[in-house]
Amino acid sequence: MNQPSNNIQYSEHADFSQYWLMLKRRGIPAGLTFLAVLSIALLQAFQEKPIYEAIGQLKFEESQRSSKLIGLDSAVDEESKQQSSLRWQRSLDTEILSMKSPVQLNMLSSIIESQGLFSRPSIEKMKSGLEISQLADTNVVQIRFKSYNPNFSKEIVNQLMQQYVENKPKSKQASTHSAISFIEKQLPQVKQRVNTAETALRKFKETYQITDLEIAKSANATNLSQLQTLLDEIDRELVEVQTQQLKLQNMLSLNPKQALIGISTSHTSISTSLEEIDKQIAEAKSNYQQDHPFVLELLERQSQLNLLLSQKIDQSTQSNAQLNFVPNQKDDLRSQLIQLDIKRNGLSQQQLKLRQQLSRYRQQAKNLPQLEQRQKELERTAKASTSTYQNLLVQIQELKVTENQSPLTVSVLESADAPSPSKTTYISASMRGGLAGILLAAGVVYVLERIDRKLKSKDEIRQVYPYRVLGEIPLFSESESELSKLPTLLNPSSHFSEAYRMLQASLKFLGLEQSPRILMITSAIAQEGKSTTCANLAVSLAEMNHRVLLIDADIRLASQHHIWELRNQEGLTHILLNKHIEEHQALPTHQVMDNLEVITAGRISSNPLPMLESEQFASFVQMQINKYDYILIDAPPLVSVADPLVIGKVVDGILLVARPGHLEREYAQKAHELLTHSSLAILGTIINGIIETNEPYSYYSHYGRYTSQDETISKNGLIKEVIVR
Structure with a gap:
């Protein structure tokens, strides 16, 4: 059970032995390398000049929100509040970059030279020794400067803080006034864009008579379904009428026009049919519109019966000896044939009109997505223009109040005192040099072992x-x-x-x-x-x-x-x-x-x-x-x-x-x-x-x-x- 553990221990011991043998073989170059690196580190520590680091601190405080002062907090939405908070969190980073800017350092260099204590320092020299950072979880910015002259380090830090505190309100008011002027110039243009966008949206709705596209899409789908159902019923009824008409034509050996000429139906039967048609038309008009296909069919049948009645008054009856039917029965069949032909014509016209209406509704359904897309584009343009206009109004109100109000408050929290010298100790230099020497010596041993192709053991x-x-x-x-x-x-x-x-x-x-x-x-x-x-x-x-x-x-x-x-x-x-x-x-x-x-x-x-x-x-x-x-x-x-x-x-x-x-x-x-x-x-x-x-x-x-x-x-x-x- 202990065999695997023993094998692992033996393998570790063997690896250590190999490393130790490599070190013994290359002990002289490795030792010389270690001593050389260590000596260089100690020599640098001995020759190193003391560095003086001056430290100062600035405190930044946020001024009261202008919108709160004039009671506009309710007009500012939650998103704007979050953006304002985020801007304040990033404000210190902006201030730090501003203090490091070449313009600020150039002004600082001029002030140092004007005092006559030191010669004018270069911007590169100040950048190399300057370090500005924010203390964690605070609104305090710490300024550090390192140099070989303690008074110079102290003067740089204090002058930089004093210059920044004095110039900050002026620069803030100037930037606020500039922002107000810019927004006032932009407001008329933005308002014109809002009016243009709203006018285009209104004309679009008037042109296509659109109040609500969703309702229009739903109504169009319902009409398409109803028209298709009605068309299917008319097609089926037309087939039945055509079948009956063909059967009567075969029995009478007459077409509808011939039957109309030879019919001997009494005026009373035709009048009765007209009365029934009139009742049906009155009932249909109460349920449907005037251009409904069913109403149009009844009107067509009424016209046919009126035409038949007038013809019967002028025509005389002819002999019915040709057919082997009873006279009254033959007249009834002819009357049925004529009625079927009238019904067929009405159904055909109704079918044609339904197909035309169905085609119009389908074309409308095809155009609705394009209209919807166009309407959304116009609405987005109008909304964006309106939002921009509202934001500009809010910002200009904020800036006008801020212009007469104290800006971001900056104060000196701690001035720089005379710094103490800082120099690398021999112990730290020995530790760094020793570590570097060990790493470099190990590299030398590895390179020599890789170069040497001889079998050594x-x-x-x-x-x-x-x-x-x-x-x-x-x-x-x-x-x-x-x-x-x-x-x-x-x-x-x-x-x-x-x-x-x-x-x-x-x-x-x-x-x-x-x-x-x-x-x-x-x-x-x-x-x-x-x-x-x-x-x-x-x-x-x-x-x-x-x-x-x-x-x-x-x-x-x-x-x-x-x-x-x-x-x-x-x-x-x-x-x-x-x-x-x-x-x-x-x-x-x-x-x-x-x-x-x-x-x-x-x-x-x-x-x-x-x-x-x-x-x-x-x-x-x-x-x-x-x-x-x-x-x-x-x-x-x-x-x-x-x-x-x-x-x-x-x-x-x-x-x-x-x-x-x-x-x-x-x-x-x-x-x-x-x-x-x-x-x-x-x-x-x-x-x-x-x-x-x-x-x-x-x-x-x-x-x-x-x-x-x-x-x-x-x-x-x-x-x-x-x-x-």
Whole structure:
């Protein structure tokens, strides 16, 4: 249950350790940066002149509202009252800007010069030292001025307040009089606009006979509905009449005109029909207007009957033998046909008039929105003009009373006294400089870390080289590096010797089926200590009674003969060129100690790759494994040449040396890429030259460190003694 908490604590501790290591690595530039910033801050505080700040206060009071004095509060609406309150809240900001204006400062500069106490100050100088602000939740304005002269600061503040208090009433009355004159000039024009707008609205209503557009829209909709309903009824009735008329025409084989000529209906029946029509007309006129379609239909039928009656008086009756009807029945049918024709004509005329009325109402409905829009525009124009006119009347009444009344009251609440000097203390300067120094030093550390591409610690090397770490060799100090590059031989009890012993012990616990005996030691780039590591590993193996052969295969830049102080006339190149492979006695080996022999590189060659890639080299190495327990081959760097990749084909495994603080990340990635693509056997990594200041912890100096100078053996003497034996 506590595992997540432990992980979080470990992560925080690791992050802190990384930051601490970065600071240790860049301690000198970071410290110099911090000290420089702190020194500059203290020097500025020491050289800083004292500044004198004079402070004065002005009190602003609102005068009584003029509208209240003349009893006009009731005429001013609530919105105007709110606007007046808002104007007063912003008035102090306006006053502050007025006191800072160039005109005001120029007048103040002239007054200072006229007093003869100081030379005329520039407006820029006064602006830079002047600060005016309103105290929170009060009508008090505070004036501050800073300068190196206490009397000058005091004089500026007091003169500015006095000048403002004296000139404020005059400027206020002048501005009020100017506003009254402007409004009086505007009133006739605004009144004319009001009259024009009201006249245009009245003419519009008279032209279109509009009293209320909403009522007109409602009435128009009702008329449209009623007319449509009546038209539908007339259409239906007309269809029925036409159907009956067609049926009678087919029975009589007569059209309405022929039936009218041959009808024998008595005058009495026609008179009776006329009486009925008259009654219907009288009743319809009492319910409808004169131009109503129903009234017009009845009048049409009355006209037709009158015409029929007059024709019957003048015409004679004709024979009815043609039809097979009873005379009275035939006359009735003809009379019905004539009545239907009269009714049809009346309905047709009524239908036409209804359609005309319906079209007019629809056109009126279409025009109503445009009329409504136009009416609203005229009403808005009239309302805006009226509102402007009313506001001007109210304002001019306010201003006329204010002109003879005291304006906004300004008084000096507190005059400026002789100011005390203010100077930055060394404590505050140290705090500011220290904070700035810390931030700048952190920036320097960050920039240096970003610029430096070198792998600085074991953890960073492990991130690039995902191999097993077989050994960790600490960095030689200057005194130790001057003494020897072979601490395992000259100082067996040192922690360096113990580190190499741990390396040779790690080789025995690799967990492989067959222990590797032919080993190649290489690195990504030069100067990583691969040759020194190879020599000391050979000494550690020899001390464990293993027969070891050390071959210097770095023919381009040999170094083993320098480490062991050997002659390099003959070596590996001599063996490969002369094919001295089978005769062991003829090999140019150097026995430097018990169980350890060294073959130097021999003659330096600019292109040793053909020799290393030849069969002679592979056969030579394989033959020597029968005589030695271990064969260590010192190979060139991986990134520089292709020699290590060729040598790697004849060895059992490769030991990759990496040096923190020297190996750059790009070269390490390139070396790892080459080894991955070559499919060579990588036994592990040897981290050489570990810088203790770059590591979060180190244990080399806590156990087994023995550096007695009395028991330090001379390098030359020891090597000579070993060779003699």
